[in-house]
Amino acid sequence: MNPEVEILLIAVVTSVACAMPGVFLVLRRLALVSDAITHAILPGIVVAFFLTGSLTSPLLVVAAAATGVLSVVLIEAVHRTRLVAEDAATGLVFPAFFSLGVVLVTRWAGKVHLDTDSVLLGELAFAPFDRFVVGGADLGPVALWMMSGILLLNLALIVVVSKELKLATLDPALAAVLGFSPVVLHYLLMTAVSVTAVGAFSAAGSILVVALMIAPPAAAYLLVENFRPMLVVSAVLAALGAVGGYGLARWLDVSIAGSMAVVCGLIFAGAFTFGPERGLVSQFRRRSAQRVEFAARLLAVHLLHHEGTEREDVECAVSNLNVHLGWSEPAVGRAVAFIVARGMTVDKGGVLHLTEAGRRFAEDLTAGVAQPGSV
Amino acid sequence: MEIFGDWTLRVVALGAGLLGAVSGFLGSFAVLRRQSLLGDALSHAALPGIALAFLITGSKATVPILVGAAVTGWVGTLVVRLIVQRSRVPYDAALGLVLSVFFGLGLVLLTVIQKRPDAAQAGLETYLFGQAAALLRADVIVMAVVAAVVLLVLMLAWKEMKVLTFDRAYGESMGLPMARLDGLVTALLVVTIVLGLQTVGVVLMSAMIVAPGAAARQWTRRLGSMVTVAAGIGVAAGVSGAVLSSVVPRLPTGPTIVLILSGVVGMSLLMAPERGLVWRRLQLGRLRRRPRQEPVLMHLHALSLQHPDDPEHGHEVSVLRTMNPPDTDVEGALTALAERGLAGADGEGLWAPTELGRREAARTLARLDLEDAR
Incomplete structure (x- = not known):
């Protein structure tokens, strides 16, 4: 296989593998656990690397993932003492783990091929150099095999305990009552996050794993309303982020991992701005539609109020409405257009008259408000 | 000590110490207001600012780089606020x-x-983990100015800061400028974090904010002393970390300071009087060993109610013993009650509640009734 295709494949697989546990993290308000775990695995990686001499050995994955889970246990233990709040507990534990890892790396720098930059930042471009060779046959890059394995594990986890995880995620109390231990499910998820973070860090770097875990699910959360679609959309967006990020990195000749994070961020920004139901634009549209509708109601009541009075020709003249109602001219125009288009008023020589439907509409609105006691 | 004669080391230690002091001041409030992780987001968001400033000015001069870092860090906080306000994505x-x-x-x-x-461009990566040895005299002066400003703001707006921290809604109802003060504190936090990037680095600056406050909280229950203790811890960790990393080869400054701080936090969580885990374990043991007096007093009261005409009619210890579970330390409880003036024995060793004891028991009964009624 062409190295470029291999890099792209690794990027896509890594990205999708990160997004799967990410969906649960976002829904369970545990997003920053990914930040904590990706930092806390560092000492585990360093020690295991000293022992095994390889960044892709299964032992390293196990040891480093264990450190990640340990950090979660420690955060919860510190929080349980009730001496510090949960956010502070997180902010205390993972920097300690990470510092320990950095000190270990720098103290033994030169003796091993591992430096803090590569752990923190990752370099996908080097991934194809590490080949998976069985009996002399080259089966492709180790990273691709490893991340595919982790992706399959995550998918298997979701398929097997999806119902339970969903229940524990959306209604933890009910899950506990029904006898599914939330603790076991929680640690299963934390283990999945740790293993994924360890597998992904050499490709993406520890901080960018956070982007891959949070951004696609957060974007999907703004696009769909159900759990299963959210998983699927997250996976699709994650793959898009990987492909887009790789393209951007190739085009500008910059860090692949950084570009992937940026593109994932852009995808989120897109969902945040243009999401069909929840995006900023549709929020704005909905709000202005409501504003026009409300203005049209007021206008209908205004017309009813002056109907048949002497000053009707003045009060209900389109040209005077901006003064009488205190609205801007365009606002008057929008309200008039709305109410005329719905057949509630007719414009006779610049003066508005309610139709039969409009009169009923306005009377309904004022019922119980205008005449006290009429209910 | 000879190493303190070293000019560079003195600058470095002074800089790290000042940073620790400011972090302690502001971090105390961040911890109390549950904003511990805001600093984490903020310091990471400063990285593009550092790079942009270098791309625009083409130099590594400290001031433009710090301005760039502050701008993107601040934009980061705005984006967080925008996302939380305008979508259902959680904080x-x-x-x-x-x-x-x-x-x-x-x-x-x-x-x-x-x-x-x-x-x-060589050396921009030091912003990732900090390089205290690269601190210059000018940097330390900037830090001293910021520390002075922070201290001044805290002194001038002390009671407003208190209200903002513990009961913001109350402050708003009193017409205090809570939103403006919040903005000011966030701005000062941004400046502090940006200053810390040189010394501690992007990745670990958040710990510098959280740890002194979290440790100090264990030793005191007053805001004033908490802020002071936090600043003290910050100074001690900053100076010792900077000195250690300058003296020992290949020891990065940021991680060293953070490890020292983590040690202090761990010690505080374990050892602090009244709150610490060890202290609480001891306290629990003491409570367990102390004979439980309340049931015995209630029994004395019940017995005395049997004798309406002579409420201080005495009863033998054995009577009380039959009223309690076998392993109850009845004598111990009686002695303790006698010490508190709630019960007494006559010359024949017959026990009765005193006037005070009867009133205390009646009060307890009334309280229990109230709880039952509820």
Whole structure:
């Protein structure tokens, strides 16, 4: 296989593998656990690397993932003492783990091929150099095999305990009552996050794993309303982020991992701005539609109020409405257009008259408000 | 000591100490207001600013780089607020998103810089983990100014800060400018974090904010002493970390300071009087060993109610013993009650509640009735 295709494949697989546990993290308000775990695995990686001499050995994955889970246990233990709040507990534990890892790396720098930059930042471009060779046959890059394995594990986890995880995620109390231990499910998820973070860090770097875990699910959360679609959309967006990020990195000749994070961020920004139901634009549209509708109601009541009075020709003249109602001219125009288009008023020589439907509409609105006691 | 005669070391230690002091001041409030992780997002969001400032000015001069870092850090906090206000994405996910995406952008910009032919860019990576040894006299002066400003703001707006921290709604109802003060504190936090980037680095600056406050909280229950203790811890950790990393080869400053701080936090969680885990374990043991007096007093009261005409009619200890579970330390409880003047024995060793004891028991009964009624 062409190295470029291999890099792209690794990027896509890594990205999708990160997004799967990410969906649960976002829904369970545990997003920053990914930040904590990706930092806390560092000492585990360093020690295991000293022992095994390889960044892709299964032992390293196990040891480093264990450190990640340990950090979660420690955060919860510190929080349980009730001496510090949960956010502070997180902010205390993972920097300690990470510092320990950095000190270990720098103290033994030169003796091993591992430096803090590569752990923190990752370099996908080097991934194809590490080949998976069985009996002399080259089966492709180790990273691709490893991340595919982790992706399959995550998918298997979701398929097997999806119902339970969903229940524990959306209604933890009910899950506990029904006898599914939330603790076991929680640690299963934390283990999945740790293993994924360890597998992904050499490709993406520890901080960018956070982007891959949070951004696609957060974007999907703004696009769909159900759990299963959210998983699927997250996976699709994650793959898009990987492909887009790789393209951007190739085009500008910059860090692949950084570009992937940026593109994932852009995808989120897109969902945040243009999401069909929840995006900023549709929020704005909905709000202005409501504003026009409300203005049209007021206008209908205004017309009813002056109907048949002497000053009707003045009060209900389109040209005077901006003064009488205190609205801007365009606002008057929008309200008039709305109410005329719905057949509630007719414009006779610049003066508005309610139709039969409009009169009923306005009377309904004022019922119980205008005449006290009429209910 | 000879090492303190070293000019560079003195500058470095002074800088790290000042940083620790300011972090302690502001971090105390961040911890109390549950904003511990805001600093994390903020410091990561500063990275693209550092790179952008270098791309624009083409120099590594401290001031433009810090301005760039402050601008993107501040933009990061605004984006977090926008996401939380305008979508259903929760706060923690918004923080993580901003943190990682801004950092990714910073990384992209750093790789752009690395491709430039001039070698001037060497050293920008030190902002990742901090390099205290690179601190200059001018940097320390900037830090001293910021520390003075922070101290001044805290002294001038002390009671407003207190209200903002513990009961913001109350402060707003009193017409205090809570939103403006919040903005000011966030701005000061941004400046502090940006200053810390040189010494501690992007990745670990958040710990510098959280740890002194969290440790100090264990030793005191007053805000004034908490802020002071936090600043003290910050100074001690900053100075010792900076000195250690300057003296020991290949020991990065940021991680060293953070490890020292983590040690202090761990000690505080274990040892602090009244709150610490060890203290609480001891307290629990003492409570367990103390004979339980209340049931015995209630029994004495019940017995005395049997004798309406002589409420101080005495009863033998054995009577009380039959009223309690076999392993109850009845004698111990009686002695303790006698010490408190709630019960007494006559010359024949017959026990009765005193006037005070009967009133205390009646009060307890009334309280229990109330609880039952509820």
